[in-house]
Amino acid sequence: MPKSSIMLTRVILTIIGSVMIIDCLILMVFDKINFGSVVPFLLGMVFVAHGIFWRNIRRFICQNRWLSRFWYALWTMFLIWFVSFGVFIYALQQQIEQSTRPIPKVAAIIVLGSGTVAGKPTPTLAKRLDTAAPLIHSQKSALVITSGGIGFGQTRSEANIMATYLYDTYDISLKRILQEGQSTSTAENLIYSQEILAAKGLSIKAPIAIVTSDFHIIRAANIARHQGYLQPIMLASPTPLSIRYNAWFREYFAFVSGWLFGEY
Incomplete structure (x- = not known):
């Protein structure tokens, strides 16, 4: 050389x-x-x-x-x-x-968790909720599920903190938000949300919007389809610039890991 x-x-x-x-x-x-x-x-x-x-x-x-x-x-x-x-x-x-295309009418809107700090959503999770709020307001008949369990050292579930954020910030009634507060992973987010959907008489074959971060959108969609969601409609929220490229890097390995462990 x-x-x-x-x-x-x-x-x-x-x-x-x-x-x-x-x-x-x-x-x-x-x-x-x-x-x-x-x-x-x-x-x-x-x-x-x-x-x-x-x-x-x-x-x-x-x-x-x-x-x-x-x-x-x-x-x-x-x-x-x-x-x-x-x-x-x-x-x-x-x-x-x-995911930036107009969202058609959906039966439900599931917002996936992404961590909380001191009882507040992390910036990444706040972006997901900010992205979900206009869709929730525009589709009044859609079921709304916030999904996320109780993290280490926390006393409230992530789902509850997410619901409170939507109420305080966007005046979305807490009565409208169903909280899935058991999950600790994306796969569990979607599995436990299925139970809520079934209890409300909704099939996972129906069009269902899944709100998550842009870096997470491919893996979440694949997991949803693997679990039987026939029409998952992905809505991507922007990742804060300070962690965007590191998140994309980490997600590459998470995607490969999910494939190796049969998540999709």
Whole structure:
């Protein structure tokens, strides 16, 4: 490889790695320590190390044929993963665009939980509720379900906090909102919501709007269809910019994990 190309590669790796490290450190400072922040942080460290110590790393690796092959194999696997991640992001953006179309008449509206802090919705969950509110107001006959259980250290269910937010912020009557307060995952959100729908005489074969975050829309739709929802109509809320790209990164692995464990 020409020296100019090597230098350009090193500069690009250093810049990208530095941005990833800074971004993840900011998230960690605000207690966002999860897969979507730790893995990019470690990957950023690897990028910066290669950018700064490229010659030393190459000299060390080239001393052993098997180590050199392993090093090249790792970079090949990374490139394959990078391409698959790009395909996932493209599919996600296509799905998000489809969710912006006008929502037809639905039998029910299910809002999926996404965490609470000190009895209040997280910014991500608040965006979901903000997105759901206009649809709830426009479709007066639709059943409304907030879905989310009691988190660690919490005394109220997420569903109850969500319902209170809709009432306080958008004047949506609490009598209209049914609360599913047992679930701890997306799969459980939709399973336990089925029980509420059945109790109200509604079939999961009917058109049902499912409100979730944009990054979560593909996985939620696949889980719903796998459980027998025949007409899930996805409504995507925007993810706060501060965590958007980390959320998309984390969701890629969650999507693969869901496929491996038979969620869809």
